[in-house]
Amino acid sequence: MPLLQQYHFNASLSSSSSPFVAPLSAFNSSASRNKNVSLPPPNFGICRCVATPQEAKTQTAYKTNVSRNANMGKLQAGYLFPEVARRRNAHKEKYPDAQVISLGIGDTTEPIPDVITSSMSKKCQALSTLEGYSGYGAEQGEKPLRAAIRSTFYADLGIDDDDIFVSDGAKCDISRLQVVFGSNVTMAVQDPSYPAYVDSSVIMGQTGQFQKDVEKYANIEYMDCTPENGFFPDLSKSPRTDIIFFCSPNNPTGAAATREQLTRLVQFAKDNGSIIVYDSAYALYMSDDNPRSIFEIPGAREVAIETSSFSKYAGFTGVRLGWTVVPKELLFSDGFPVARDFNRVVCTCFNGASTVAQAGGLACLSPEGLKQAMHEVIGFYKGNTEIIVDTFNSLGFKVYGGRNAPYVWVHFPGRSSWDVFAEILEKTHVVTTPGSGFGPGGEGFVRVSAFGHRGNVLEACKRFRQLYK
Amino acid sequence: MPLLQQYHFNASLSSSSSPFVAPLSAFNSSASRNKNVSLPPPNFGICRCVATPQEAKTQTAYKTNVSRNANMGKLQAGYLFPEVARRRNAHKEKYPDAQVISLGIGDTTEPIPDVITSSMSKKCQALSTLEGYSGYGAEQGEKPLRAAIRSTFYADLGIDDDDIFVSDGAKCDISRLQVVFGSNVTMAVQDPSYPAYVDSSVIMGQTGQFQKDVEKYANIEYMDCTPENGFFPDLSKSPRTDIIFFCSPNNPTGAAATREQLTRLVQFAKDNGSIIVYDSAYALYMSDDNPRSIFEIPGAREVAIETSSFSKYAGFTGVRLGWTVVPKELLFSDGFPVARDFNRVVCTCFNGASTVAQAGGLACLSPEGLKQAMHEVIGFYKGNTEIIVDTFNSLGFKVYGGRNAPYVWVHFPGRSSWDVFAEILEKTHVVTTPGSGFGPGGEGFVRVSAFGHRGNVLEACKRFRQLYK
Known part of the structure; x- marks a missing residue:
């Protein structure tokens, strides 16, 4: 299955029971970081993924007498990453021919070195033998x-x-x-x-x-x-x-x-x-x-x-x-x-x-595993990080992170993270993660993940350069 | 690794931080269900696997100011199955040459049909390819x-x-x-x-x-x-x-x-x-x-x-x-x-x-998987169940379960489950599970699991016949 289809497929699963009530259409597609997009409704930054009781058919349906756990009711939003996946999915439906690139959830993309999967594969095969089976x-x-x-x-x-x-x-x-x-x-x-x-x-x-x-x-x-x-x-x-x-x-x-x-x-x-x-x-x-x-x-x-x-x-x-x-x-x-x-x-x-x-x-x-998985694969993603950091730096953004982590933290002062997220998705078909999803201190930032194939990262950066030139 | 060594190996891991304070030596090895063994101390039926605070070096060690969760403190015993594994392990140490047979935790022993492990193995191998990798x-x-x-x-x-x-x-x-x-x-x-x-x-x-x-x-x-x-x-x-x-x-x-x-x-x-x-x-x-x-x-x-x-x-x-x-x-x-x-x-x-x-x-x-895993392997364990049921029936015990489940529930009226567990382990080197570990209603019963190689089940039943003839 091609990678992007797989993404799409996962997204549709993740969000199967995660309704999101803030309309995507609240996003104004006017795209420049120097220009304010139209202000979202006051609660736009909070993704309200928890339905209110009224949404259920309270009139007709049988209800148990078990009270809902009040702590669950405090949660203001669906868990961040399924929500990002749901948005990605909605975007794919809107633009079925777009080449959507995910630098959002922080999902690894590179194959696992063979020395590791061979060992897993052998373990699977051993489970079919009397000597190798373990419960x-x-x-x-x-x-x-x-x-x-x-x-x-x-x-x-x-x-x-x-x-x-x-x-x-x-x-x-x-x-x-x-x-x-x-x-x-x-x-x-x-x-x-x-x-x-x-x-x-x-x-x-x-x-x-x-x-x-x-x-x-x-x-x-x-x-x-x-x-x-x-x-x-x-x-x-x-x-x-x-x-x-x-x-x-x-x-x-x-x-x-x-x-x-x-x-x-x-x-x-x-x-x-x-x-x-x-x-x-x-x-x-x-x-x-x-x-x-x-x-x-x-x-x-x-x-x-x-x-x-x-x-x-x-x-x-x-x-x-x-x-x-x-x-x-x-x-x-x-x-x-x-x-x-x-x-x-x-x-x-x-x-x-x-x-x-x-x-x-x-x-x-193992020595081989450490060399191939830990050093080479991590080194590859660190290469991606440098490309992303350089891109946003060259566009005049304040950029943090990157050097010690596979995440680049880009500042969009004065703007709503979800707005920027939606702007980037709409204009470049690139999925990022809105900073405010990580707490109020993340407002005004977007997280760009370095997990991606090199070609996709390069393409995403090319689109960033076009959007924010 | 031979099966019994593997068992031993797992047991020692499971119990690494699970101290058990009731001494095994409280068990009197006189063995007949018609004859009372010496009475254990009043709390013998409760395995007290949760250490009291005094066990830590409270005088000298640095302590945080975080209160222990009072709910954790209510627990009276370690989780049942690691405790059974710990006992099995202790028995193996006491009798290093004994052929210990485990009909205790309900752990499957038969190899997984190849149609299933092949599919798992292929998935592992695919993770090393660009097309087959998924995060x-x-x-x-x-x-x-x-x-x-x-x-x-x-x-x-x-x-x-x-x-x-x-x-x-x-x-x-x-x-x-x-x-x-x-x-x-x-x-x-x-x-x-x-x-x-x-x-x-x-x-x-x-x-x-x-x-x-x-x-x-x-x-x-x-x-x-x-x-x-x-x-x-x-x-x-x-x-x-x-x-x-x-x-x-x-x-x-x-x-x-x-x-x-x-x-x-x-x-x-x-x-x-x-x-x-x-x-x-x-x-x-x-x-x-x-x-x-x-x-x-x-x-x-x-x-x-x-x-x-x-x-x-x-x-x-x-x-x-x-x-x-x-x-x-x-x-x-x-x-x-x-x-x-x-x-x-x-x-x-x-x-x-x-x-x-x-x-x-x-x-x-899949059709093959259903046939081989679900029907043939389950059928095999059901065959074990019949052997165990027949054995205890022939010895005059009241026996329940077995027909619809891989567990045989054997009644030892008036006796402590942990006593019977220890008696069976000591005299036959067979691990069972004490009924009282499942709640006070299980007192006086022992659960015998039908998960085991056929030879081991037959050997265990032979030993049961010798012990309780």
Whole structure:
């Protein structure tokens, strides 16, 4: 199936039950960043993907007596990326002959090196033999893979093999961590940040209602990450929270925290008795000499959890494999180890990553796998990043990120992110991601992903140059 | 790796952070079901796998100021199956030369038919090609697989393709459903039942504390399922709850509800405005002419969710693939569709099942896959079941289940399940599952799984005959 058809196909699935009420037609196609497009209705920036009860046939249909979970009702929008996919799909329907290029969701496009897929393929074939068949694996992952993750990413950092929990992805682990924490914790996030942190917090009942005036949920601390502060929050102004979600290199801004900044972050957590959930899913994209793991910072094992993923390292977005490190030194206030509760949730709510994916993960961490998947494929996407950065720089935009992450964060001062998203889609058939989808701090920005075939990235950049020349 | 070594290997992983404080030595090896073994300490039946805070080095270690989630603290034991695996492992260490046979956790042992693994293998290889590579799939599963699940299992039952959510397993979906429901619902379970229902309910905060005198959590309705009532609860004595977990054919009792019983259950839910979460993971093991889906009952789409799995149908315990059906007719009390909230949780807390597993699932539902995986492999395990049933029958035990499920439920009246479990393990090197691990209603029973190589099942039954002759 050709790539673009496949995209289209996925988009239509993702959005099958995600109605979106703000009309696309609200977008004014007048296209120049120096010229304001007609103002959208006040709530345009919030994609209201949650239907109101009235939309159901309340008069005639049988209803149970089970109350809807009030926390689910707080959610203001469908999850960001299915919504972006839905918009892409609608665009494809409007322009069936257009060559739509997706630099949106951050989905890997390059084939997985053969050394890895061969290993997965062999594992599949072995499942048809008496000797090679295996059923349930350990919920925490296979021992050789846990050991390989430790030695590859955490050598000499004081992490043990059994601190590592293999999973079906970092996003899934974030929700399992939220289940461990429960509803009575307070949390902080970088603003902007990957939306799974905030959304899972809302679902678990850690937050208050959405406050439309500031576009924030009550009871979440949004730590401003702006060009002015180098995308690192001013901790002197940050109140204590129980949990601090921190992603570096950051999705979406691409900013990577320095050793000095992370040392301050760990000290801040220690002073407050907070737990940092550190998302290092893009660490291998770093060009600068910043820490690739929070555990490079002395004392971090007592205050931090780290979650990461093979998705962006080895093109495993569809294969599904990640891991989370919960050091045994990390204790709740009563001295109970966080790892034991995480283990309990992993055993009760999860049954381990697919053994086929785990075979692939082990191959990724072989010398050949590391060379081909980690270095060559990542190097390829980093090449894309440079092309995108150069393009927007040459057009006079302020551009951030890119150097340490596969995301380019482009500033469109004074404009609505969803407007710019729609303008780019309408005029160039290129899908990006609106910055405000990552939090109010992302308003006025658009995230351009570097995941794409080289030809598509070059073509997209050519169209950007035509649109914004 | 030989099969038994692999088992041992998995067990040691599963239990790496699951301390168990009740000593195995409490078991008296005197072995006859007619003779009482020495009484265990009062709490022996409860495996206390959750360490008390004092176990951590509270004096010296740094502690965060984050309070442990009180709901996690309510859990009385490690999740049942890792605990069984831990015991098996300890036994292997005690008797390194013993040929340990596992009829415990219900883990499939037979190779997956080649028609299925070939398809998975091809998918892996395709991931190394430009044309065959695919990244993120739809969170809800690939369209052809959703369609195939519908046409195979739900033809003419009024279920649409997009009512079906593909997942990494029914156990995982149970927890995602609990996240959708939140902490303010009340729930009922069959007693005994698969422990993931109760444990996930505790974790989500739906329950009160564990009441040691009755070995039940407060605020859960345990519906007695005993030989006396044919393992179907007396609904006239059951109070209303928001959610009713119902597994048929039941794990662990093997009892399958009849059409008449399920019609009463649906009517009971409708009268009360309850939601049934129907677990049909063993439906294809049914010999009797009972419904294989709750949606065979008229009106069920307005009150029921169904979750199921490829694990026991196609040996996918390690591959990880299941599905959940949430009909669009199922509404919360305010008229909001349950499916929309489930979709939101699936999109936010999950990223889809592995595309390789999904390729396997699609092959399972091809005509060849259905014949080989569903009918031949299931038929093989059903043959095992007959052998186990005959063995215990011939020894004079009361035996339940087996006919409609891969589990045999053996009664040891007046004895502790954990005692019998330990007796069987010590004397025959066969791992079973203690009935009380499924709820207080399972006390006095042991579950014997029919998942095993034929030679192992025959050998285990020979040993049972020697022990209980």
